[in-house]
Amino acid sequence: MRFLIPYLTFLLITNGIYSDKSNIKTWNTLTVQKVPIMDSLVAIELGRHLFYDPILSRDSSISCSTCHQQQLAFTDGLKTSIGIKQQRVSRNSPTLVNFENQPLFLLDGVNPSLQAQTLVPIQEHKEFDFHILLVVERLKNSAFYTLLSKKAYGIEPNEYIYAHSIATFEKTFVSNKSPFDQYRQGDKNALSESQKRGMNIFTQKLYCTKCHFGNNFTNYSLTNNGLYEAYADSGRMRLTELEQDRAIFKTPTLRNIGVTAPYMHNGSLPTLQEVIEHYATGGKNHKHKSEIIQPFTLTPKEKTDLINFLHSLTDQTFISNPDFSNPF
Ligand code: HEC
Ligand code: HEC
Helix, strand or coil: CCEEEEEECCEEECCCCCCCCCCCCCEEECCCEEEEECCHHHHHHHHHHHHCCHHHCCCCCCCHHHHCEHHHCCECCCCCCECHHHCECCCCCCCCCCCCCCCCECCCCCECCHHHHCCHHHHCCCCCCCCHHHHHHHHHCCHHHHHHHHHHHCCCCCHHHHHHHHHHHHCCCCCCCCHHHHHHCCCCCCCCHHHHHHHHHHHHHCCHHHCCCCCCCCCCCEECCCCCCCCCCCECHHHHCCHHHCCEEECCCCCCHHHCCCECCCCCECCHHHHHHHHHCCCCCCCCCCCCCCCCCCCHHHHHHHHHHHHCCCCHHHHHCHHHCCCC
16 A cells, blocks of 8 residues: 655654653654655554564663553553663553544543654653654664665654654554454344343443443543542643643543553552442542542442453454564
């Protein structure tokens, strides 16, 4: 497939976006450039190699896949991720899935672009602790990346090609073959009786779909689900500095939720059981807690049904698809 990307624009974020001290408003806009794609399949392959290549980190010790592991739907199983030199970051690694129509990135949605997002871990001191231009130097010095870049884009590697190819690879992360999807497509046996009951609880009895709605089980709303009365993480406020954005987070997808524990922005809830218990209490009394979140009572059997339904969103073909695996 040959086509031309007319404009490749993104924000080059010069300061760390998730470290507390950084001024995340200092974003530079890179000059708009035309990046002709010669071969999009090679572009995906280029992005895939970059995703799994530790040369993106200063000491070549970790890659994107350290924190985004395919068998865990591109999460890492940790409460909060561990970056370069074993440093712990402050947030839980999110699942990477079905990006096609996702409008906002990062757990508080402060980043508007999947391409810009590829630059964030580069300069985060606790992640790759590096610089995009030094990454580009490494890529130019590599015969392999130079070859792939020329095949895919007709030119040597540069920062646009870096960002574009990783984002292009990430956009191939499509998950639509879970038992829930099969059921929706007409295979009435794809869900167990318990899962069918759980689906009714999720969609009818409770209020979950007011936020976890649509194909990705999120409307991407920026809200608060009452995890704490006082949050250590200021959420979206770190961008806007508005008090009304304190502890505001993006509603996350629930796709593949069965393999992405622990849960919430700080990984504080280890199991789905505990997530249900959290919502059943109606949440803590934070002043920004959504009014939708109200206490409810479910029998133990109903809770099991609901959890079984959430497990039906796990797409085995997604977490084992060889196209997304480590190419090295
Ligand atoms: C040290 C662990 C770590 C590394 C390395 C890392 N990430 Fe992440 N990633 C995270 C965490 C934690 C978040 C959430 C951060 C936040 O909300 O501030 C995140 C967020 C994201 C998001 C936003 C997802 C969404 O739905 O909002 C994308 C996309 C992403 N990472 C892709 C990448 C890519 C591509 C790389 C490599 C270039 C990478 N990550 C490297 C831990 C990591
Ligand atoms: C008002 C919107 C809203 C409603 C209603 C809602 N949620 Fe959430 N949900 C969120 C937000 C926001 C988060 C992320 C909070 C955080 O990270 O601190 C979240 C997180 C979760 C997570 C963890 C996701 C992850 O990857 O860590 C699960 C599971 C979940 N919700 C299930 C449910 C269920 C089940 C219901 C119904 C009982 C429900 N939610 C109702 C907004 C909502």
